[in-house]
Amino acid sequence: MVKKKDVTKDDISNTTVLIVLSVVVILSVFSVGYYLSVMQKTQLMKENSLDDGTGEVSLHLSKAPVRQELQETGGQVALNIAGPETINSLEEEESIQ
Amino acid sequence: MREVSNKTIVAFLMLALVLVVTTTFFGVNQLDNGLTGAAIGTGVGTGTTNLTVEGIVGISVTDDVIEFGSVYVNGSASYGVLDSNASHTGADMINTSTGTAVNIDDWHVIENNGTVAVNVTMSTDQTDARSYLCGTGNCPTTAGSDALVQVFATETGAEANTCSSGLQDSYATTLTQQTAENVTLCPRMEYGDSNDELRVYYRMQVPVDAAEGIKTLTTTYTAEAI
Numbered sequence: 001m002v003k004k005k006d007v008t009k010d011d012i013s014n015t016t017v018l019i020v021l022s023v024v025v026i027l028s029v030f031s032v033g034y035y036l037s038v039m040q041k042t043q044l045m046k047e048n049s050l051d052d053g054t055g056e057v058s059l060h061l062s063k064a065p066v067r068q069e070l071q072e073t074g075g076q077v078a079l080n081i082a083g084p085e086t087i088n089s090l091e092e093e094e095s096i097q
Numbered sequence: 098m099r100e101v102s103n104k105t106i107v108a109f110l111m112l113a114l115v116l117v118v119t120t121t122f123f124g125v126n127q128l129d130n131g132l133t134g135a136a137i138g139t140g141v142g143t144g145t146t147n148l149t150v151e152g153i154v155g156i157s158v159t160d161d162v163i164e165f166g167s168v169y170v171n172g173s174a175s176y177g178v179l180d181s182n183a184s185h186t187g188a189d190m191i192n193t194s195t196g197t198a199v200n201i202d203d204w205h206v207i208e209n210n211g212t213v214a215v216n217v218t219m220s221t222d223q224t225d226a227r228s229y230l231c232g233t234g235n236c237p238t239t240a241g242s243d244a245l246v247q248v249f250a251t252e253t254g255a256e257a258n259t260c261s262s263g264l265q266d267s268y269a270t271t272l273t274q275q276t277a278e279n280v281t282l283c284p285r286m287e288y289g290d291s292n293d294e295l296r297v298y299y300r301m302q303v304p305v306d307a308a309e310g311i312k313t314l315t316t317t318y319t320a321e322a323i
Binding site: 032051062 | 103106107110113114117120121123154156158161162163164165166167168169171172179181193205207211215297299301308309312314315316317318319320
């Protein structure tokens with residue numbers, strides 16, 4: 001046989017505990033939901049406060065052309081043209097002989 | 098099974114209540130810090146309503162290509178200067194096709210197409226000017242000591258007062274020989290249709306011993322609501 005516990009003035013009834021517990025659970029659920037929705041909105045605002053775009057700068061670096069320095073060394077052409085005086089002197093030599 | 102006393106249960110309940118209240122408090126604080134737009138009614142019956150509409154940040158690069166073409170550095174100089182703004186003078190950079198000095202006038206156009214004033218900064222995809230310009234050869238003779246990339250912005254006559262304060266209208270260095278820097282082009286770029294456009298120009302110092310090849314610099318313009 002179960003012995004019935006004496007109820008004193010300090011004891012809280014099970015019904016009261018159950019009601020308070022239910023309130024706490026409901027508040028907790030709402031609180032977490034509310035917090036998450038605020039975080040989501042804040043994140044969305046942060047994302048909306050930034051934007052960017054890109055551009056491009058390009059060049060094609062090529063090799064500088066090699067400078068062509070040609071040094072032409074010309075050959076020597078010797079030309080000896082006998083002038084009229086030379087011819088005369090030859091004729092004179094022949095006549096003497 | 099041992100019974101839990103009512104006092105213990107009450108203690109747990111109180112703890113749970115405190116947690117709930119604290120969580121709610123932080124949630125509301127977060128809301129106050131970052132969210133506007135709530136209508137605030139004052140008075141009864143004939144109250145006025147204040148509504149702050151949150152703006153939208155938007156930036157677009159409507160002309161996003163600057164092309165210097167095929168060029169080489171004059172062999173008698175230690176570096177050449179490329180400038181995309183025709184009114185500035187480049188030096189010792191020769192166009193490969195024409196054999197004459199490089200002279201182009203080309204720019205990026207950035208437009209604030211949002212509904213709020215923004216702070217505009219730029220950055221590049223490179224870590225430093227030496228690795229960008231010297232390439233794999235690493236500039237064996239000069240060590241890339243003169244390698245540099247600079248940037249500046251202007252307003253056009255048709256879009257005057259686009260930058261209502263602090264326009265970066267002289268060249269600022271974004272890539273030094275060994276570092277990369279973000280450059281603030283305009284701390285307050287307006288968004289009205291007649292004053293929401295900036296032109297951005299680039300200047301580069303190319304070492305004479307830089308490796309041949311295509312050098313592409315991707316720049317990112319970032320707008321942040323102010």
